[in-house]
Structure formats: C-alpha cells, structure tokens
Amino acid sequence: MSESEDKAKGAANKTVGAAKDKIGEATDNKDLQEEGKAQKLKGHGQNLKGEAKGALDD
Template sequence: MGIADKAKNAAEELAGKAKEAIGNATDNKDLENEGKTDQTKADVKNAGENIKDAFKK
C-alpha cells in the first residue's frame, strides 16, 4: 500500500481523536468510544503498513 493508504489511516486517526474529544466534552460516551475505536483501527492498519514496508526492504 502506498502513501494514499497511509494518508487515509492518518485521517481516520485524526477523525477518531476529534470524535473522542467531542464525546468527552459533551459527555457522550458513545461518541467518545466510537472515536477510540476509529483510532484503534487506524493504529492496526498503520502497523500492517509498517510490516509490509519492512518486508519490501
């Protein structure tokens, strides 16, 4: 996967952080948890990207 996929992962992580912050500020636990889930998904995808990059070298 390339730079576009890494950018999507970064955007997903940023959106997750925003959701978490808004959920925390508004005391909306569902939105806060959704943000945390989005961040976790992005982290897992980034880890997969790093593994793929390591094998390409």
C-alpha cells in the same frame, strides 16, 4: 493497498477518531467517545499494516 495508502488511511482514522473522542468527552456523549477510540485503534492498526508492508519490501 500499498504501504503509503495504508499509512494515509491510518492517519486519517486516527485524526477523525481523536476528534470524535474529544467531542464526545466535551459533550458527555459516551457513545461518540467510544466510537472515536475505536476509530483511533483502527487507524493504528492500518498504520502498523503499512509499516509491515514497508518492512517486507526492504
């Protein structure tokens, strides 16, 4: 996977995760809230992976 693909997937996971977190918070659904937090963390990791690939290509 390329740098831009990792960053795009990371951004998507962070966005969806944030939405799940907020919906879970609003509906008092702790499971959905935790799922959202985990997905945001996964997205952050994917973004870092993309950044590392970019740094190695420089």
